[in-house]
Amino acid sequence: MPVQKKATLLIKNIGQMITMAGPVPRLGADMKQLGLIDNGGVAVAGDEILAVGKSDEIEGRAPLAEGCVVIDAKGMVVTPGFIDPHTHPVFSMTRENEFEMRILGKSYMEIASAGGGIRASVSDLRNSPTELFIQRTSRRLDRLLAYGVTTIEAKSGYGLSTESEIRQLEIIQNLNETHPIDLVATFLGAHEVPDEYRDRRKEYADLVINEMLPKVTGAKLAEFSDIFCEEGVFDIEESRRIQQAAKNYGLGLKFHADELKSTGGAELAASMDAVSADHLVYASETGIKAMAESGTVAVLLPGTTFSLAGSTYAPARRMIEAGVTVALSTDCNPGSSHTESLPMIISLAALQLRMTAAEAISAVTVNAACAINRQDRIGRLEVGCQADIVVWEMNDYRELPYHYGVNLARMVVKKGKLLTGLGNDTSGRKTMGPV
Numbered sequence: 001m002p003v004q005k006k007a008t009l010l011i012k013n014i015g016q017m018i019t020m021a022g023p024v025p026r027l028g029a030d031m032k033q034l035g036l037i038d039n040g041g042v043a044v045a046g047d048e049i050l051a052v053g054k055s056d057e058i059e060g061r062a063p064l065a066e067g068c069v070v071i072d073a074k075g076m077v078v079t080p081g082f083i084d085p086h087t088h089p090v091f092s093m094t095r096e097n098e099f100e101m102r103i104l105g106k107s108y109m110e111i112a113s114a115g116g117g118i119r120a121s122v123s124d125l126r127n128s129p130t131e132l133f134i135q136r137t138s139r140r141l142d143r144l145l146a147y148g149v150t151t152i153e154a155k156s157g158y159g160l161s162t163e164s165e166i167r168q169l170e171i172i173q174n175l176n177e178t179h180p181i182d183l184v185a186t187f188l189g190a191h192e193v194p195d196e197y198r199d200r201r202k203e204y205a206d207l208v209i210n211e212m213l214p215k216v217t218g219a220k221l222a223e224f225s226d227i228f229c230e231e232g233v234f235d236i237e238e239s240r241r242i243q244q245a246a247k248n249y250g251l252g253l254k255f256h257a258d259e260l261k262s263t264g265g266a267e268l269a270a271s272m273d274a275v276s277a278d279h280l281v282y283a284s285e286t287g288i289k290a291m292a293e294s295g296t297v298a299v300l301l302p303g304t305t306f307s308l309a310g311s312t313y314a315p316a317r318r319m320i321e322a323g324v325t326v327a328l329s330t331d332c333n334p335g336s337s338h339t340e341s342l343p344m345i346i347s348l349a350a351l352q353l354r355m356t357a358a359e360a361i362s363a364v365t366v367n368a369a370c371a372i373n374r375q376d377r378i379g380r381l382e383v384g385c386q387a388d389i390v391v392w393e394m395n396d397y398r399e400l401p402y403h404y405g406v407n408l409a410r411m412v413v414k415k416g417k418l419l420t421g422l423g424n425d426t427s428g429r430k431t432m433g434p435v
Contacts, residue, residue: 006065009044009387009416012055015075015395017042018361019052019381025297025325025370026362034358034397035380042078044387047415052381069418071411077397079361080381081150081388081414082342083368086278086299088155088188088333089144090171092136093124095334099307108308108336109232109260117335118158118192125158125168133171140332141181143340145419148409150388152181153329153372155226157188162212165189169221180414184372186254187212187222190234190242205238209245217249223373224275226254229265236264243272252373258282259304270294276327276371280314281305288315292323297371300363301331302348303339316353326355327371328363347404357398389413 017040020026022033041058043051051062064070098116102108111117125133144152154172159165169185176183189212190205197204216222225246229239243253252275257265259279266287269277277283277291278299291298300314319326330345331337339345346360355363369379377386391411394400400408412419 004063005045005050007043007045007050007062007068008065009069009071009413009418010041010058010062010064011071011073011078011389011391012041012058013075014040014042014055014073014078016040016077016397017052017381018077018079018397020080020362020366020379021382024375024380025367027323027325028320031320031326031359031362032356034361040078042381042389044389044413044416047387049381049383049385049387052383071391071418073391075395076410077392077394078381079148079390079392079397080365080379081390081412082148082364083372083374083379084144084149084152084329084332084342084364085276085297085327085368085371086155086301086329086331087152088157088331089140089152090133090137090154090156090168091121091124091158091334092128092132093121093334094338095120098335099338102309119195121158121334122160122164122192122194126161126164130167130171134174137171137175138179140340141175141179144332144342145181145412145414146409147341147343147407148390148392148412149340149342150181150390150412150414151372151374151378152183153186153224154183155186155188156222157191157226160189160192160194162207162215165212166215166219166221169216173221180417180419184224184374185222186224186226187216187246187251188226188228189213189216190227190239192228192233201238205242208242213245213249217251223252224254225251226256228256229263229268230256230260231263236268239265240268240272247272254278258284258287262287266291270296275373278329279304281310281312283315283319285318288319288322288324291319295325297325297327297367299327299329299371300349300353301329301337302352303337303345304331305352306348307337307339313352316349316355320355320359325367325370326359326363327367328360329368341407343400343408344404347401350401357401360401361397387413387416
């Protein structure tokens with residue numbers, strides 16, 4: 001007879017427990033369905049969710065192990081750990097000088113043409129020690145975790161040479177092994193054409209295809225391949241060629257697409273069965289329809305438009321109405337969106353993309369999980385799922401976008417481990433209340 005699992009962590013008296021039980025991904029009107037349980041409870045055994053239901057039922061359904069940590073949520077909101085499906089987290093040099101240049105009227109492309117932008121971060125990566133990147137990225141991950149993010153997609157793309165791209169991916173691998181946050185690695189060797197290849201674009205594409213991709217995949221350093229498919233960076237045919245090679249090497253595909261103008265990036269991503277197409281500020285109606293049909297996730301990055309002082313945001317409502325899988329992300333990077341606050345992105349999604357709080361939560365849980373092929377394990381509070389859980393200091397989930405610019409994440413659980421301080425209840429079991 002199998003041994004009955006016992007709870008090592010119990011969260012009770014949850015005012016609103018958002019389980020995200022239901023269809024995966026969430027499409028259209030279903031994005032407003034949160035699988036919400038009032039006065040809920042969740043029990044965890046090790047790193048997995050053991051039981052979910054009404055608070056007063058959970059202890060009877062899930063016997064407690066000796067030393068079980070008991071959290072009294074005191075009527076607060078609980079969600080799955082948030083997922084950030086588009087980040088560029090490995091950098092040491094910040095680019096606040098470029099931020100000021102934009103305030104004074106320079107465009108992103110003007111700054112890039114003058115040697116700033118991605119090329120500035122490339123120079124920094126090539127000339128700074130690995131330990132510095134590990135230290136600074138680790139602190140960045142700490143901030144993401146503090147804001148309720150428990151899993152991120154992490155891109156390379158600031159190396160643009162075989163050696164430097166591999167070094168950046170090795171840093172991501174190191175941090176995935178040593179930091180509580182799970183990092184899903186994406187190879188972005190085609191982020192820009194480096195200075196030494198400015199007049200030899202085809203040679204750089206050949207380098208990505210014939211040298212970088214074999215070495216990256218041979219060392220199992222990435223799960224996805226991304227490309228900056230945009231006018232002035234990699235055009236449609238260059239993008240198709242590089243990404244087809246990546247697909248042949250077994251990598252899932254992602255695209256930076258239609259960020260600065262409509263170039264057909266969304267259509268290309270859909271035609272290649274990409275897992276996601278990201279940015280999509282200027283996605284065409286044809287591209288939106290193609291993504292809905294292919295199941296390619298639209299990862300929207302309103303923080304980038306905000307940080308670049310733009311006035312045009314991705315057409316989220318048209319995408320939702322068309323049946324596209326919509327996710328949200330910080331685009332955490334040193335140039336165009338220097339933030340670790342996914343809750344702030346949710347506020348921007350409400351105000352600029354006209355997404356409801358429920359739609360935004362769907363976009364950073366189940367739909368974001370689909371954008372990194374992790375929908376079988378994360379993004380939901382259901383039995384057997386990974387125990388990534390956040391307790392939020394609010395009584396109504398709609399406060400999340402409304403109470404903007406502050407951190408309402410009170411407690412974060414990653415793989416069943418409570419990552420904040422402890423107290424004691426009268427039963428003698430370890431307990432946490434609001435801190």
